Amino acid sequence: MKQSVDLADDNTKKTMTAVKQVISDIRTIIDDAQQEAVRSVDFCRVQMYWHIGQRIFVEEQQGKDRADYGSYLIENISKQLEPQYGSGFGRRQLERARLFYRTYPIASALRTQLNWMQYRLLISIQDKDKREYYESEAVNNAWTGREMERQINSQLYERLLLSNDKDAVLAVARRERIPETPQEIVKDPMVLEFLGLERRSEYYESDLESGIISHLEQFLMEMGHGFLFNARQKRILIEDDEFFVDLVLYNRLLRCFVIIEIKTGKLTHQDLGQLQMYVNYFDRCERIEGENPTIGILLCAEKNDTLVKMTLPEKNNTILASKYQLYLPTQQQLKDEVDVVIRDFENRSRTNKTEE
DSSP states (O other): OHHHHHHHHHHHHHHHHHHHHHHHHHHHHHHHHHHHHHHHHHHHHHHHHHHHHHHHHHHHHHTTTSTTHHHHHHHHHHHHHHHHHOGGGSHHHHHHHHHHHHHOOOGGGSOTTOOHHHHHHHHTOOOHHHHHHHHHHHHHTTOOHHHHHHHHHTTHHHHHHTTSOHHHHHHHHTTSSOOOSGGGTOOSSEEOGGGOOOOOSOOOHHHHHHHHHHTHHHHHHHHOTTEEEEEEEEEEEETTEEEEEEEEEEETTTTEEEEEEEEEEEOOHHHHHHHHHHHHHIIIIIOOTTOOOOEEEEEEEEOOHHHHHHHSOTTOOSEEEEEEESSOOOHHHHHHHHHHHHHHHHHHHHHHHHHO
């Protein structure tokens, strides 16, 4: 009798498990369908504005002999459409639609993964290479419109150009090549405005670290391609002395550990020495066969490039110092930094020619 009861209980459990699995599968089907429906609607909107822009542009060309015909045309169209269809068809949106068509004149080149908000951001970028970079990265990383806006406002493209050439940056975005060096991934400066820390003269390192952990997803996105979280305040024991590494990440593209030390004060050679020790420890005690040498990043409020160069070996490519900012940089700030890099490059080129 007991055996029959146990058998019935087992059958009931198996049935319940099977039903739960079916329910889970159906939920996944529904969620996927809903997401696909949203993407479909979003792309239909993109196509709609493309066709509107095309129609306006074609008509505008018919009256190209009249200098004011384009403005006259859009003004009259908006007066007719906006009362009926709403602000999405006002003068400003119609002008965007025209610009959209002129920027992307081939309909088959439109990316189904991007929505109208993202295309609005893209058509506002005049530099063709810069626009292609953000377009490719938005697709590669499944950015939302807000995420793309944040990356553009934080001058991501310009920051990468500070330590890389344009062709290398675009090749990675096009997925024509995998990054091979830390400089191709790690940005300098790093912009951490998403931490939401109040502006004040001093911060404790623990404040910054806690903010990063609380906004880990955004921090990993800011770090760049392929970063995974491994540990916080990782304890390492060297004989009787214990040390704590602020953050340990892993990069699956570079296939190596990435050690991050946070310094809110002035960068010193002792800071670099401590980071080098942590890197050595991971290389000798944590790294396994097939993994590349560990990378160390000193995330600091202010850095001294000359101090970094003089402290580290000439051929160093595993220890980096990156300045962090708790606010979005202005376009002028990035332009000034790019100008400095260009001047340094030109000076080195002239020096090399003179030596030859």
